[in-house]
Amino acid sequence: MSGFSSLEINKKLISAVRDMGWKEPTPIQRESVPEGLLGRDLFGEAQTGTGKTGAYALISLGRVKAGSQLPSVIVLTPTRELALQVSNEFRDLCKYSGHRVTAIYGGASYGTQIKTLENGCDVVIGTPGRILDLHGKEILNLSAIKELVIDEADRMLDMGFIEDIEKIIGLTPEDRQTLMFSATLSDDIRSLAKKSMKDPMEISVSHDTPATDLVKQYYIETPRSKKVDILRDIMANGNPKMLIFCSTKTMVDDLYDGFSKEGMKIGAIHGDMPQLRREKTVKGFRNNRMKVLVATDVAARGLDIDDIECVVNYDAPVDPETYTHRIGRAGRAGRTGVSITFISNREDRRIPSYEEFMGMKVERVTRKQIPRLRIDNPELKALHADEIIKEQPQVSHRKKVDATATKDVVIKADMVVLSLNIGKSSGVTRTDIVSFVAGCASIPEDSIGRVGLSAKGSFVEVEASRADDIIKAVNSARFNGKRVKAGYAPQKERCKDKLAKNQ
Known part of the structure; x- marks a missing residue:
C-alpha cells in the first residue's frame, strides 16, 4: 500500500x-x-x-x-x-x-x-x-x-x-x-x-486512459452468423466478468433474450428500459450477481465498475474514440483487462483507424486461438474469492441464441413467470409491458423482473408472493382497447431434470 x-x-x-x-x-x-x-x-x-x-x-x-x-x-x-x-x-x-x-x-x-x-x-x-x-x-x-x-x-x-x-x-x-x-x-x-x-x-490526463497500457486488445474477423458462437467460446474461457457492446437496442434484446432462455444469469441495459430496471441491473452486475452485461453506448455512459475483465465489441464502433472509451471499461484500478472486437468483411478498415487513433496495435486472432488466450484476471478472481458468486451454467456451443420468446420460460425460485396475450403485433414494447403491469397491480416497476416478447404474447417475471394479485388486476384491465388475459406460464424443464429421467 x-x-x-x-x-x-x-x-x-x-x-x-x-x-x-x-x-x-x-x-x-x-x-x-x-x-x-x-x-x-x-x-x-x-x-x-x-x-x-x-x-x-x-x-x-x-x-x-x-x-x-x-x-x-x-x-x-x-x-x-x-x-x-x-x-x-x-x-x-x-x-x-x-x-x-x-x-x-x-x-x-x-x-x-x-x-x-x-x-x-x-x-x-x-x-x-x-x-x-x-x-x-x-x-x-x-x-x-x-x-x-x-x-x-x-x-x-x-x-x-x-x-x-x-x-x-x-x-x-x-x-x-x-x-x-x-x-x-x-x-x-x-x-x-x-x-x-x-x-x-x-x-x-485525458488521453492517459487504461486502454493504452492495461488492456490487451484483440480482434476476430467473422461473419455476423458466427458471432454468437464465438461469444460462447469467450464466455467459456475462465468465465470472465464481461461487458458486451452492441450498436442497437434490438441486438441487446436479442442477446439478452436468447441467453436468458438458456438459464444464463445475464443483464442488459439500453435507453428504452425503465430507469429503475437499469439501476437494478447495473447494481446486480457491480455486485457480481451476474457476470455478463449487454449494453448500448448511450446506456453505458458513465458506467464505472472496476472489476470488468473483458470487453467484447459485438458490433464494432465506427468512431475510434468510442472504441477507446468502450475498451477502457476493462483494465481499471491498475489491473489488466482484455478487449475482443468482432470485425465483419465490410468493417475491415476500422481496426487501422483504431490503431492510428491510439498509436498502438490491435492483435488479430482466430476463433481457434480463443481457448489459449488469458481472458480472466486471476487477481480479480482472488479478490472476490470470499464472495458468493454463482457460476454461469454451461452453455452449448451448438445451440443458437433465438430471441423469440416461447411459453417455456425459466422460473426462478422467488419469482414466477406470467403470460399475457399482448405482444409485438399489438405494438407493445418491454417498457410498455412493465409500465402496464406495474400500473394495473400498483407495484413498483423495479419489482418486475425479465420481460420476453413474441409476436402475439409476452412473458413477465414477477414476485411469487404477488402473482395471484397481479393476475387478477391485469385480467380486469385493457391495453389499447384490447382485453388482456394473464396467467401462469408453463415452466421449462431443466436440462439436469431431463438427464435424471433418462438415467
Whole structure:
C-alpha cells in the first residue's frame, strides 16, 4: 500500500482502498490528491476510467469530518446512473471513516431522499435539477458546503445544465474548495472554471486512459452468423466478468433474450428500459450477481465498475474514440483487462483507424486461438474469492441464441413467470409491458423482473408472493382497447431434470 500512502491520505481511507483492491494510484490520483488535500482548487481534463472519481473522493473525504448534520460535500453529476455509481464508490471509501453518503436524483421517490437529508449526511451526490428542487423546498441546505465537485462538466453543459450549475455554485459558501473534471476543455468549460474557481491547478490526463497500457486488445474477423458462437467460446474461457457492446437496442434484446432462455444469469441495459430496471441491473452486475452485461453506448455512459475483465465489441464502433472509451471499461484500478472486437468483411478498415487513433496495435486472432488466450484476471478472481458468486451454467456451443420468446420460460425460485396475450403485433414494447403491469397491480416497476416478447404474447417475471394479485388486476384491465388475459406460464424443464429421467 506504499503507493497510496505516498498520497498522504489518512489510515482509514488507506484501509478502505486496500479492501477495494486498489494497488497503485492512477496518474490523475498521483497528481491531484496531494494538491487537493492542501485545499487547492483543481481543474482536471480526464475521461471516464482514469480514476477521477477516486481522486476527488479521496480529496473531499480526507478534508471533511464525518458526522455533520448538514452536508459538507456536494458532487454534481449529469445523470442518475452516474450519481449512483459515484455514491457507491464514496460508500466503499467511507467504510472506516463513518461519512454518510446519499444520492439524490430525479425519477426516484422524494420520501427516502428527504428522510436521509433530514437525518443528516456528510456527502450529497446528485443531478442539478433534483438538488435545486430539494433546496427550493428548504430540505437541502448548502450553507455548510466545504467541497464542491463538478463531474463530467462538458456533458452537463451539453445537456443544458449550465444555469442550474451556476445557481448551485451561488448557493455554496465562497470559501469552499472546488474540484471540476471534464473530458474536454472547451471555451465554455474554461469560462465556467474561471467564474467558479480560485487560481485552480490544471491537470490533464485525458488521453492517459487504461486502454493504452492495461488492456490487451484483440480482434476476430467473422461473419455476423458466427458471432454468437464465438461469444460462447469467450464466455467459456475462465468465465470472465464481461461487458458486451452492441450498436442497437434490438441486438441487446436479442442477446439478452436468447441467453436468458438458456438459464444464463445475464443483464442488459439500453435507453428504452425503465430507469429503475437499469439501476437494478447495473447494481446486480457491480455486485457480481451476474457476470455478463449487454449494453448500448448511450446506456453505458458513465458506467464505472472496476472489476470488468473483458470487453467484447459485438458490433464494432465506427468512431475510434468510442472504441477507446468502450475498451477502457476493462483494465481499471491498475489491473489488466482484455478487449475482443468482432470485425465483419465490410468493417475491415476500422481496426487501422483504431490503431492510428491510439498509436498502438490491435492483435488479430482466430476463433481457434480463443481457448489459449488469458481472458480472466486471476487477481480479480482472488479478490472476490470470499464472495458468493454463482457460476454461469454451461452453455452449448451448438445451440443458437433465438430471441423469440416461447411459453417455456425459466422460473426462478422467488419469482414466477406470467403470460399475457399482448405482444409485438399489438405494438407493445418491454417498457410498455412493465409500465402496464406495474400500473394495473400498483407495484413498483423495479419489482418486475425479465420481460420476453413474441409476436402475439409476452412473458413477465414477477414476485411469487404477488402473482395471484397481479393476475387478477391485469385480467380486469385493457391495453389499447384490447382485453388482456394473464396467467401462469408453463415452466421449462431443466436440462439436469431431463438427464435424471433418462438415467
